[in-house]
Structures are given as structure tokens and as C-alpha cells.
Amino acid sequence: MVDALLGLTFEAFRAFSQEVIGRTDRFHGALYRQLMRDGVFDPSASAIAPELPAQAIARLLEQAPRIVLPAVVQEQRSAEDGTATHKFLLRLEDGLEVETVVIPMRGGRHFTVCVSSQVGCRMGCSFCHTARMGLLRNLLPHEMVGQVIRVSQASALPVRNVVFMGMGEPLDNAEAVAQAIQVLSDRRGLAVASRHITVSTVGRVEVLARWRELGFGAVNLAVSLGAADDALRSQLMPINRSANLETLKRTLQAMPLAGSRRILLSYIVIPGINDSPQQVQNLVGYVAGLPVMVNLIPYNPIPSRSWRAPSGRELEQVRIALHRQGVPVRLRVTKGRAVMAACGQLGDPQRARQPRPA
Ligand code: SF4
Helix, strand or coil: CCCCHHHCCHHHHHHHHHHHHCCCHHHHHHHHHHHHHHCCCCHHHCCCHHHCCHHHHHHHHHHCCCCCCCEEEEEEEECCCCCCEEEEEEECCCCCEEEEEEEEEHHHCEEEEECCCEEECCCCCCCCCHHHHCEEEECCHHHHHHHHHHHHHHHCCCEEEEEECCCCCHHHHHHHHHHHHHHHHCCCCCCCCHHHEEEEECCCHHHHCCCCCCCCCCCEEEEECCCCCHHHHHHHCHHHHCCCHHHHHHHHHCCCCCCCCCEEEEEEECCCCCCCHHHHHHHHHHHCCCCEEEEEEECCCCCCCCCCCCCHHHHHHHHHHHHHCCCCEEECCCCCHHHCCCCCCCCCHHHHCCCCCC
16 A cells, blocks of 8 residues: 555655556656645546546546545634734644644745644753643654645645744654655645745754755755753753754754755744843854854743743844844744744643544
8 A cells, every 4th residue: 555645755656656557657747736736636537537547547546545634623813914824723634733834924925834743842942832742743744745735725825935843843753854845845746946945953963964865955944042052052942951052063064055055043032031142142152153044033922931022122132233243133023923823832732632533
């Protein structure tokens, strides 16, 4: 039996389709396009149906596994800046749930899908709501591809970018994420350009060292820093206890980056925790010699912490301090905070523990 259809690269799909119907690449390509763009596999309803003998259609339908797209359990919208951020709660085949967010970019001219790579997460970052769930399981490639298809169908919005910044640490499930990326970026299917795909990590150095070998060579890399001194970073992000800042920096310096691309270094600004002049100076020192763009992200409040979100003025102070010292920096506008759809707010630890029907 072939694997779940939505997780198949074109080559794997062609091998299956060829075995069942023989025929030329034109048929396999048309069937793959229908599969990925419409999220259905129904050769009798495809553009090439008139040319396919009824027996071939019957064989394909008999031998193809059924497609199960995640079901939309809930959709919430938040429209802070006039264009809505959509947060979807999606139910997987085994009844577990993930959240996927569709974020408007450039005033709603195009949209980014923020994909989850795991149900929960085991990285334990202290500013993140998902961390409270722990790790329930890794997602399979077809479940990540299925998120993109499902939310773009449900929202009817033009999706251009895909970011692996939802629930989970993508490099904790690296092979499956790499396969999902291969599927998403195949021009015969969904055709999301590799330069429009970003994988975000807390800095799993042993996986970053195999970045290209694993198949991530053409996509963008975002690394979450949290703090540029080891004591504070270890408090905020437990990963720092096994791979400290120096190890991370050495790894990033050796990264094979596509073209002139830079690493996006995410710095979550938490007032009174990591925004002091000294902490900002630490960051200036840390990024020296690294091909990065610092992405300042305002901390988004979560129920388990008493920290507050930074004001616009506090964020601007950090941005200006970095900019004046020659650090490439940009400020990310928070979207979706009203419906807990912003960075670090995904997941529901209570709901994750409740049994529910598949
Ligand atoms: S920030 Fe990312 S890696 Fe850290 S706990 Fe949350 S989901 Fe996991």
C-alpha cells in the first residue's frame, strides 16, 4: 500500500500511478496537480478523465489510499489592522488537534500560512503557550501539507508564503518537515516557491549541521534567540543548556545559505526581562560576524506568565539601539493576538489532555 497521498513527492506519486496505469508523465502530472491543488483524488473528475479508460480509473480509485484532510473544528478571526488573521483549529485523523494560522501580508495582498509541525512541543520555551502542552506527537508530511490545503480552501485566500512557525519545533521532526517542503514546493503541485518557505528553530545545532543534506538548502532559516547571554537564554529556552550561544554561533557561521540570503534571528522582546541596554548590547556583540537580519517580535502574553507585552515605544527603543550600531533589524507587527493566534500563543494545554472522538 502506498503512503498517504498528500505526503507523496511527485516522484513517489508517479511510481504509484505508473504501476497502476502505466501511461505517460502527462497523466501522472495531471493527477498530481488535481491532488495537491484541490485536495482530492478523483481521476474520473480530472481534466484527463476522457482519455483514461474506465478500467484505469477504477484501478486507481481502488488502490489509492483515501485522502483525509484535517477537519476544521473552529475558525477565529482577528482584524487589528483591517486585514483579518485567521486561526484554524484542525482535527487530525486520530482526534488530536493542531492550530494553523493564515496571516495577511502587505495589507492583504497576499497571505502566509503558519504551519504546525508537531502536536505540542517538548522544547519548553518559557514565553510559549505550546510548550505547556508537552509533545504529544510528530506530524506526518501529509498532515503538514493537508494544513496548507485545508486552510487555503477554507479561507479562500491567496497563499504565497509558508512558515513552519506554528506548534512544535520543526527540526525535532526534520525528515517529515523536509518531505512536506518538497511536496509543497513541487511546481507540478502546490508550487510554493522555496524562497517563500521559512523553517524556524530554537537552534537544534546537530540538525542545522545537516541542513543541506536533509533537503532544506533552498528555504529560509529563522532562529529564535530569546537572549544573547547564556544565563538568561538558558532560563528562557532550555535548549541553551545543551547547545549554548557560542555553539549556536559557530553552527550558524558554517550554514550553507542559498544565494545572498540571511538568517532571520528572532528576538522576542519581553519588557524587564531581555530589553535592558545591557541585553541589547549583548545582542549587538552576538550578531557581529553573522549573516543575519534581526527580527524583533513583541512578546505576546500567555496565561501561564505574568509578563506583559512591550509598548510600541519600548520596541522602538530596542530597534533604534540596534540600528544605530549597524545591526540589520526589523520590527514584526503582531497579528492575531486577540484570538491567541500570535507568535508563542498557539495551542491549548487543557484541550490537549481531553479525549475526543477521531
Ligand atoms: S517557541 Fe517553538 S520550540 Fe519553543 S516551545 Fe514554543 S513551539 Fe516549541
